[in-house]
Amino acid sequence: MTRLVCHALDLKIAAKQVVSGLELECKPGQFWGLMGANGIGKTTLMKCLAGLIPADAGHVSLDNQSILAIARKSVAQQVGMMQQHTAFVFEASVLQTALTGRHPHLGLWERESAEDLRKARDAISLVGLDEFEHRSVTTLSGGEARRLAFATLLVQEPDIMLLDEPSNHLDLKHQVSIMSMIGNRVYSGNRLAVAAMHDVNLAACYCSHVLMLFGDGEWNAGPAAEMFSGTKLERLYQCPVQIVDTPAGKRFHPSFDEAMN
Amino acid sequence: MIQFGSRPLLMAILLLLSALSIVFASFSGSISMDLPTWWSALLNPQSMDGELLWRLRLPRAFAAWTVGAMLAMSGCLMQVLLRNPLADPYILGVSGGAAFAALLGMTLGVAASVIPVLALLGALISILLVFGLARGSGPWSGTRLLLTGVVTASGWAALISLILATGSDNSLRGMLFWLMGDFSYANLPGWSVLVLGLGLVITMGLSRSLNVLSMGETTAKLLGESTGRMLWLVYGLASLLTAAAVSIAGSIGFVGLIVPHLMRLLVGSDHRALIPAATAFGGFFLVFCDTLARTVLAPRQLPVGVITALLGVPLFLMLLNRARLRGPES
Numbered sequence: 001m002t003r004l005v006c007h008a009l010d011l012k013i014a015a016k017q018v019v020s021g022l023e024l025e026c027k028p029g030q031f032w033g034l035m036g037a038n039g040i041g042k043t044t045l046m047k048c049l050a051g052l053i054p055a056d057a058g059h060v061s062l063d064n065q066s067i068l069a070i071a072r073k074s075v076a077q078q079v080g081m082m083q084q085h086t087a088f089v090f091e092a093s094v095l096q097t098a099l100t101g102r103h104p105h106l107g108l109w110e111r112e113s114a115e116d117l118r119k120a121r122d123a124i125s126l127v128g129l130d131e132f133e134h135r136s137v138t139t140l141s142g143g144e145a146r147r148l149a150f151a152t153l154l155v156q157e158p159d160i161m162l163l164d165e166p167s168n169h170l171d172l173k174h175q176v177s178i179m180s181m182i183g184n185r186v187y188s189g190n191r192l193a194v195a196a197m198h199d200v201n202l203a204a205c206y207c208s209h210v211l212m213l214f215g216d217g218e219w220n221a222g223p224a225a226e227m228f229s230g231t232k233l234e235r236l237y238q239c240p241v242q243i244v245d246t247p248a249g250k251r252f253h254p255s256f257d258e259a260m261n
Numbered sequence: 262m263i264q265f266g267s268r269p270l271l272m273a274i275l276l277l278l279s280a281l282s283i284v285f286a287s288f289s290g291s292i293s294m295d296l297p298t299w300w301s302a303l304l305n306p307q308s309m310d311g312e313l314l315w316r317l318r319l320p321r322a323f324a325a326w327t328v329g330a331m332l333a334m335s336g337c338l339m340q341v342l343l344r345n346p347l348a349d350p351y352i353l354g355v356s357g358g359a360a361f362a363a364l365l366g367m368t369l370g371v372a373a374s375v376i377p378v379l380a381l382l383g384a385l386i387s388i389l390l391v392f393g394l395a396r397g398s399g400p401w402s403g404t405r406l407l408l409t410g411v412v413t414a415s416g417w418a419a420l421i422s423l424i425l426a427t428g429s430d431n432s433l434r435g436m437l438f439w440l441m442g443d444f445s446y447a448n449l450p451g452w453s454v455l456v457l458g459l460g461l462v463i464t465m466g467l468s469r470s471l472n473v474l475s476m477g478e479t480t481a482k483l484l485g486e487s488t489g490r491m492l493w494l495v496y497g498l499a500s501l502l503t504a505a506a507v508s509i510a511g512s513i514g515f516v517g518l519i520v521p522h523l524m525r526l527l528v529g530s531d532h533r534a535l536i537p538a539a540t541a542f543g544g545f546f547l548v549f550c551d552t553l554a555r556t557v558l559a560p561r562q563l564p565v566g567v568i569t570a571l572l573g574v575p576l577f578l579m580l581l582n583r584a585r586l587r588g589p590e591s
Contacts, residue, residue: 052482076485083479089344090475090530103473104485108466111533156484 002078002159003027004049004192008058010217013044020217022058026209028159031186032194033203033224036213037237042196043084045213046164049194050081062160076104080158082149084165084196091136094148098124101155116155123151126181128174142169150178161185163195167202175199179206200241200252204228212236228252268534271527275541279326282548286322287314289552291560324449324509325551325565326544329516331457331506333524333543334464336517337536338499341475342492343407350503350517353410353496357417358387359507364424364436373446376439377508384504387413392496403478406496441566442513444551453505460502461540467491468532475530515569516543519577526580546573 009022018041026032036042047053049060051067059066067075080101088097098120102112112120124130127147132140140148146169153161161182167175183206186193194211197203203210203224210227212220214235220227233241233252240255287303288294294302294310302310335350342348350356362383363376371379395402395409425436438445464471470491473481482488503517520543521535528534550568557563 050483052479072482072487073485076483081483083483086480087477089346090340091525092472092476092530096472096529096531097476100473100476100484103469106469 002063002192004079004160004194005061005064006049006058007061009048009055009060010057011041011045011048011055013041016041017217018044019213019219022219024211024221026160026192026194028190028192029186029208030192031183031206031208032192033207033210034194034196034213035198035200035203035210035236037215040213040215042213043164046081046162046194046196050079050162051075073104076156076158078158079160079162080153080156081162082153082164082166084168086145086149088137091138093134094124094129094137094140095120095133097137097148098151098155101152101157104156119157120151120155123154124148126154127151127178143171143174146170147174147178150181154181159191161191161193161195163193165196165198167197167199175202182206200228200233204250204252268528268538271534272537272541275538275545279541279545279548282545282552283319283322283326286325286548286552287318289556290318291555320448321444321551322548324447325444325548327449327453327457328444328447328506328510328513329520329547330540330544331453331460331502332513332517332547333520333539334457334460334536335499335502335506336521336543337532337539338464338471338495338502339517340521341471341532342495342499343403344475344477345407346522347518350499350506351512351514352414353391353406353500354387354414354417355384355500355503356507356512357414357421358390359384359504360440360512361417361420361424362386363439363511364421364428367432367436367439368424368428377450380511381504381508384500384507387417388497388500388504392493396493403492438564439511441564442511442569443562443564443566444510444554445562447510449509453509456501456505460498461536463494463498464536465533467494468536471495471532471536472530475532510565513547513566513569515566515573516547519569519573520546523577523580 004026006022006024010020011018034042034045044053048055051060051070054068059068061067062070062075062078099112099116101120102116106112121133124133127150129144129147129151132144137145137148150166163182166178166182170178179202182193182195185191207224209222210224212227212232214220220232228250230241230243241252242255244251244253288299292313298310299314302308302314305311306315332350339348339350339352340346343352359380360383363380366376366379391406391410391413395406421440425433428436470481470486473484473486474488474491474495478488478492521539524535524539524542528538547565547569550572551565554563554565554568
């Protein structure tokens with residue numbers, strides 16, 4: 001199974017250093033949470049991990065080969081990414097859009113098989129969009145569009161799933177449901193997921209590992225149990241954090257009293 | 262309503278319409294034929310009616326079909342390329358370069374048979390100019406291409422106005438006809454059929470990639486497309502189709518904008534259905550319009566571009582309105 005490795009990675013966006021000297025080894029069966037304040041460069045790092053943009057120094061590699069040196073089609077067979085936004089200019093049905101997940105697996109003149117169609121329908125029904133199969137994507141709500149983006153990722157069947165704020169725009173039920181589906185694929189299906197997230201509690205429930213970006217290129221990575229400490233979270237968000245012990249484990253929330261002052 | 266994959270029945274109907282429109286075009290004109298005359302003319306190319314049929318009407322109808330097909334295909338490609346439903350084959354200045362060269366030729370009094378060659382040359386120069394300026398050293402940028410193309414097109418438009426303003430009165434009519442598109446002197450060069458055929462084969466092979474590209478460059482890249490290469494290929498192909506079309510019959514408006522949209526309303530946005538449908542319908546539509554252009558006020562001929570717009574606008578608005586009334590569920 002494929003590993004995603006960052007070696008001595010330097011990444012800048014405009015004048016801002018996102019990471020410097022990032023060393024990261026992500027293996028199958030791991031669910032990485034990528035955390036950091038707004039605008040710290042999470043999306044930029046995700047794009048670099050997906051091979052969409054080059055790093056300033058160092059490299060991202062898949063199985064010891066630089067991701068930039070691998071043909072896009074072969075990358076897309078192993079790595080899929082759910083973007084933060086998807087804007088649709090042209091009408092297309094929900095089913096048709098989900099089917100584009102099969103694109104990297106098909107040849108030049110090849111058509112989607114009945115099997116591909118079944119995969120697309122399964123994914124659509126898994127995210128609860130079955131009734132919208134023939135609806136145009138331009139009519140979907142924000143949350144529905146997110147669920148369709150996730151369904152398309154499922155149809156693509158990548159070993160490595162990159163997710164840019166997967167629970168964004170989703171209601172509570174669907175937040176939990178999408179995180180469980182990712183977790184299920186990671187832990188039972190022995191795949192790898194890296195998800196940029198803001199919800200500390202969701203991350204604490206599902207992630208096995210965390211990479212924190214503190215700004216100015218500083219970062220810290222490790223198993224989730226070590227990473228979710230009050231000091232690290234307070235440094236991460238520049239905001240006092242309260243930890244509450246519940247029967248299900250630790251829960252985090254900002255200390256509202258101090259934040260108000 | 263929105264489906265994926267090909268639509269054999271619809272394609273059969275569109276091809277039948279195309280064939281019928283060509284037959285209809287060969288019947289009508291300032292000298293109309295009845296069925297027996299038409300039949301004997303068809304069988305005897307040497308007779309007088311045969312000459313009319315084989316030397317004038319059929320070549321003109323075939324030229325119109327090919328040009329319509331090329332413009333419609335190019336329109337589909339440009340709309341994907343720029344991810345903009347308002348894009349048409351002329352938006353990046355291809356027709357502007359062609360028109361400037363053609364009008365310049367008319368001003369200088371070159372032979373009518375040289376005008377298409379000049380137009381093609383002008384179109385190719387404009388394509389290379391826009392390509393060179395928009396590419397720069399950086400990666401693909403749709404906005405940059407769009408701006409470069411639109412501004413180049415404005416530059417051509419100014420030069421064209423200059424020629425029109427300073428040209429002699431008796432050449433003005435010819436220039437106007439060229440600018441609006443006209444098949445009076447059109448003939449169909451063999452290479453343009455080759456361009457159309459090649460364009461169709463390549464586009465059909467790439468049509469699933471076009472679907473993905475229309476969802477945006479990043480999405481396409483994530484789904485395995487080498488987008489930079491692919492987008493320049495689409496640009497080259499669309500421009501070449503447009504250059505061939507305008508060199509044959511001038512810049513006929515509206516076909517390249519409206520036919521892709523009409524077909525999108527009919528078959529959906531999957532390019533495996535959209536491209537062949539638009540190609541066939543574009544051909545049919547232009548043959549039909551050209552037949553009207555030379556019969557409505559016969560023996561006077563109108564520029565076909567006038568008819569395409571006069572027919573296309575209400576047809577499009579009607580279909581758009583129907584699509585909206587049917588609601589988002591369609």
